[in-house]
Amino acid sequence: MARSEKLPPLGVRLTVDVEEVTRVEGTVFKARVRWTDPVSGRRDGTKRVHETRGDAAAWIERMRRTATTGIDPGQSLSDYVESIGDRWARGIDSTSTYDPYSAGLRLRVMPTLGHLPVAMITAGLVDRAIDEWEQQHGRSTVKNSIAPLVLVLDQAVRDGLIDRNPAKDRARRTNVGRSAQHDSEPPNPRDLALRDTTDLDRLVAALIEKGHHQSWGDTATLLATTAARISEIAGLRVGDIDWKQMLINIERQTYPGRGGLVTKPTKGRRRRQVPIITPLVPTLERLTRGRTAEDRLVHGPRGGTITTATLRDATDWDTVVTELGYPALVRHGLRHTALTWMADAGIDLHILQRVAGHRDPAVTSRYLHPDHRALAAAGDAFSTWWSPSGPQQPGLRLIKSETPEM
Numbered sequence: 001m002a003r004s005e006k007l008p009p010l011g012v013r014l015t016v017d018v019e020e021v022t023r024v025e026g027t028v029f030k031a032r033v034r035w036t037d038p039v040s041g042r043r044d045g046t047k048r049v050h051e052t053r054g055d056a057a058a059w060i061e062r063m064r065r066t067a068t069t070g071i072d073p074g075q076s077l078s079d080y081v082e083s084i085g086d087r088w089a090r091g092i093d094s095t096s097t098y099d100p101y102s103a104g105l106r107l108r109v110m111p112t113l114g115h116l117p118v119a120m121i122t123a124g125l126v127d128r129a130i131d132e133w134e135q136q137h138g139r140s141t142v143k144n145s146i147a148p149l150v151l152v153l154d155q156a157v158r159d160g161l162i163d164r165n166p167a168k169d170r171a172r173r174t175n176v177g178r179s180a181q182h183d184s185e186p187p188n189p190r191d192l193a194l195r196d197t198t199d200l201d202r203l204v205a206a207l208i209e210k211g212h213h214q215s216w217g218d219t220a221t222l223l224a225t226t227a228a229r230i231s232e233i234a235g236l237r238v239g240d241i242d243w244k245q246m247l248i249n250i251e252r253q254t255y256p257g258r259g260g261l262v263t264k265p266t267k268g269r270r271r272r273q274v275p276i277i278t279p280l281v282p283t284l285e286r287l288t289r290g291r292t293a294e295d296r297l298v299h300g301p302r303g304g305t306i307t308t309a310t311l312r313d314a315t316d317w318d319t320v321v322t323e324l325g326y327p328a329l330v331r332h333g334l335r336h337t338a339l340t341w342m343a344d345a346g347i348d349l350h351i352l353q354r355v356a357g358h359r360d361p362a363v364t365s366r367y368l369h370p371d372h373r374a375l376a377a378a379g380d381a382f383s384t385w386w387s388p389s390g391p392q393q394p395g396l397r398l399i400k401s402e403t404p405e406m
Contacts, residue, residue: 006046008035008063010070016063018056031056033063071159077121078114080161081105081152088152095257095264104145105152108133113149118161121153123169130170146170189366193337194326197279200224200337202324211315213301218283219311222298223334225280227342227355230331231255232266234305239293241284247273250357254305261305270357308332336367343367 008014012035019030029052034045046063050056062074071083081088088105089098112129113121126149133142146167153165194200200220208217222233231253240249251271254263266272276284287297300306300314308331311317321329339356347355353364 005048006044007072008033008046008067009038010067012036012038012067014064014067016060018053018060020053029053029056031059033060035067065160069160071161074117074119076115077118077152078110080118080156081110081114084152084155084159088148088155092151095259095262096255099258100140100144101148101151104141105148108137108141108145109149109152118153118156121162121166123166123171126167126170189336190340190369192329192333193340194224194329194333197341199324199326203320206320206324207311207315207317210320211301213314215298215300215306216311216315218287218298219306220334221280221283223331224337224341225277226250226274227335227338228274229253229267229335230306230308230311233298234296234307235263235266236297237293238288238291238295238297240297241276241288242273243276245273246276248276249273255307256305266357268357268359270359272354272357274355339364339367344369 014033014035016031016033019032021028021030029050030047031050032045032047034043036042037044048056048059050059062072066072072079075083089101092098092101109129112132113125116125130142130146133145137145150165150167153162153167156162157165194203204217204220207220208214210216219230219233222228222236223230226233226248228236228248228250232250235252235254236248236250240251242249249271250266250273252263253266254261256262296305298306300310304310311331317331318327321327326333339352342352342355349361349364349368352367353361356364356367358364
């Protein structure tokens, strides 16, 4: 339906008719809908010529639905997004999630699917759109394009334009984005970690040298010993260090968001405590000495908030990690490092889950070491249990059926 076409107001009663007209070039069908304007009380209406009676009837039905719902059921996805404004974004975090979702909608969803009528978008079309995005963009970019499409089509379901959200019926992908094209499995977080503490010491020293400030090394040290996210390190205050219990209380995150610096509860609003290990004590003593409880624990050379971007740029991170033999290491890799080392130290899964702040223990379990020696030892223990000399040997006996023969 053309955007300039007159639409009936919401809730009005329509009168309709279809007139068959014979012309030199053939027969056409003039469809007309009329209504009484609820404000002025005047009669108004619109009409359109169609090649078949069926097309005329379909157009009339669309006008009926427009009058019933206030939404043009034949409009394109682009027109629909423009008509609903930011209603699709209700419920998402305006300080962090909105901007990447909005960019995904504008830069990828609209150029690929925006010209199609909402009702014509199928799960297959969504799959092909995602296939196209995966050839050009990374994992996060693709996810930030799929998510707003799902939200927009959820709104279309609520508006009665479609009965089912086709973006939710898309083919499930184990991997998303360019980085997944040659990988059969998602990356194991253990593979994204430093090998040992010697490499951490080298990294900390290099970051301080490149960034010309101790704060860059302190941030790396905190990340690799607490398993916190960098936004959570930025959100720490001196008062969060509990020397009596030897714990760090992680309850907020600070990061640059929409409209400026944002401080809010941690991801999932899950407060948690992290143990202070002995190697971290000298760093924490230096950072807390002579300071008030409300002071930020760590900040940049000019007093600003340290983010993943400022740490990267100020220290020439990519060059540093490449020279250390970790070209794929990102700042979040230090969180993976801490969790990997904690798992290798024998920390129980349920404690590791609490430290990480994961809801699902299956996510945390990926940090456990696939120790073949431990598996072999488990097999030996089971063999001992099974053997005649073990503490118990299962007895096998045939139980005769008591079911009467037929």
